[in-house]
Amino acid sequence: MDFPAEASARSWSANTPERLMPREEDLAILDALFTQSPIGVAVYDTRLRLVRANPALERIHGVPNDRLLGHRIGTVLPALDVTGIESRLATVLETGLPVVGTEHRGRTPADPGRDHVWMTSSFVLTGPDGRRLGVTDLIIDVTDRHRARERLVLLDEATARIGSTLDVTRTAQELADVLVPRLADLVSIELLDGVVTGEEAPPSGADGVTLHLAARKVSQPGITEKLRLVGEAQDFPADTPHAQALADGQPRLLPVVDPDVDWVRDSPDPRVQALLTHGAHSLMVVPLRARDTVLGLAHLYRTAAQPDAFEPDDLVYVQELAARAAVCVDNARRYTRERTAAITLQQSMLPRSVPEQCAVEVAHHYRPARAHAGVGGSWFDVIPLSGARVALTLGDIPATGAEASACMGQICSAVRTLAQLDLAPDEVLARLDDIVPRLVEREHTAGFAPILEKLVGATCLYAVYDPVSRHCVMASAGHPPPVVADPAGQVHFANLPSNQPLGLGDAVFEPYTIELAEGSTLALYAQSVLAARNADQTLHERLCAIIGQSGRSPNEIGQAVATAVIPHLAAEDDLALLVARTRSLDSVHVATWDLPCDPAAVASTRSLATRQLDQWGLEHLAFTTELIVSELVTNAIRYGSPPIRLRLIRDQMLICEVSDASSTSPHIRRAATIDEGGRGLFLVAQCSHRWGSRYDATGKTIWAEQPTDGTPLSMEP
The missing domain is CATH 3.60.40.10 (PPM-type phosphatase domain)
Incomplete structure (x- = not known):
């Protein structure tokens, strides 16, 4: 049922025992409150038709009030959540209970390119006789406050999610995951050469740079067709916003990507055109900067899925996220460098x-x-x-x-x-x-x-x-x-x-x-x-x-x-x-003889060694082996103690060992011209690949090794 403004004014008037001001002034105040309030006021009758609206509501909706009055809201503003709004109004009208602080979102002719959030409070209107006359909405545009609250929540979430590991690529992917789809439809995180492997970021210049795609996140899988794979490199010419942002460390905001701009129109890279094909219309490029070093870039695109263009507030917010992520990336880079250095040092040992x-x-x-x-x-x-x-x-x-x-x-x-x-x-x-x-x-x-x-x-x-x-x-x-x-x-x-x-x-x-x-x-x-x-x-x-x-x-x-x-x-x-x-070396590979402690046995010992070499097919080592056996056996007989044993081992080397019960340590020296002795171990060293001695509970063993492949040994002193 429709009711005149006078009836509304009477229903809103305070019924006080004593009127504080004349009735005319009272009504004037109520009219001024209605018309001058910055809060949108909408009055609906019992059939939920809009019967009165103040100028603030006209500014909010962007539709003249004379087009609204007498109509249900859904017939005039279909872009709003009509079902939710009318359901709330009907409930308030039926129960008489107010509903305070309800939020709803939508778009209006006043700002068709942007989602808005409104907070509404609804209460029923009753006459002096208690009859319900209609219902009123008080509407406040809280879009900016709502967006700020959402971003604070997202910032807290990003702080918890970004940097969960000391892995460079994982940290880059965490940043991309936070940004999509809340802020962008496509996010690519590019890092300079060496950052992923823990090296210092190379100095960047204005003549073009090479970046490696470390992470990517998309809201629609089809967007990535014809784009680079994660890990691939790309050169950005100097006239691109990517190269410019990397050169001066300052972000770039392109609310609208103009397909006729030089770096887009003349780009030989088909991937740039592929982005436009998928509806990329707005771009932000933000450097990842930590400790006065630029590590890479984050570039964000919006496509048809988010028709709103990026705004300066978006850029400020992404810069905050990028700064936090850059510190985490740099920490991961430093950790990677230290880890690589430690592993390299350890594995070298x-x-x-x-x-x-x-x-x-x-x-x-x-x-x-x-x-x-x-x-x-x-x-x-x-x-x-x-x-x-x-x-x-x-x-x-x-x-x-x-x-x-x-x-x-x-x-x-x-x-x-x-x-x-x-x-x-x-x-x-x-x-x-x-x-x-x-x-x-x-x-x-x-x-x-x-x-x-x-x-x-x-x-x-x-x-x-x-x-x-x-x-x-x-x-x-x-x-x-x-x-x-x-x-x-x-x-x-x-x-x-x-x-x-x-x-x-x-x-x-x-x-x-x-x-x-x-x-x-x-x-x-x-x-x-x-x-x-x-x-x-x-x-x-x-x-x-x-x-x-x-x-x-x-x-x-x-x-x-x-x-x-x-x-x-x-x-x-x-x-x-x-x-x-x-493995084991049996008698086929080992020959052992017990020798008498008699200098006369040296000659027969050489013969034993020579015959064994013939059986092994090592005749080419006969001369040097006879010399080594002769010198070692002679030293054992002269300076050692019985029992004396000779052992030949055919392994990768021909090994000659002479053991005795003495623990006297042999020493190699260079004999003088007039010395009659002192040349034995020197000759053994010259004839063998290597030689040495070892000790056990029963005495010592002097050994010498020769290669079996016929490699000649230097006999020079």
């Missing part, structure tokens, strides 16, 4: 390939940790020894990152040096235990002691396998014992005393000797594998079953063990494995 030797078939597996710059404290080595033997060693240092690499360099160098002295495993560990505190003490004055102090408490397992005797002698400094599997697949742990870790003052490291059948498997592993195995009994059983598979190669066994263990490792744990399959 670990064996990259297995050295040539015939004692064992060996495979190694190493996986850096996922935390602390990607480097843990595990290390390993395979060291060929004299007499066709090989040393297998593996250990852990209680350090991570660059500290682990620094400590590893010290201990690996020490182990390799001690190994070349042909010391027994227990003696190697005893000397390491003595070296560790000396290193820490020495570095106190140089300022490196806090790093090298991590060596204290390091663990190490050192094992020496002899393919002739098939004996494996090992010792441990706090490291878990190796896993041993015989050719039949029976698996057990070596009964090895663990002893104390290095640097804790326990100089006794009991050795353990085990005889291994040919084809046995020996597995050395890092402490992280032990921790994972102890935490999961089923994993322990799986590892034993894998190592016991004699039909698989050491490399296959190592890969299977690594695959099983890696999911159970903590982020700070790295993985180190050393898997060896034993």
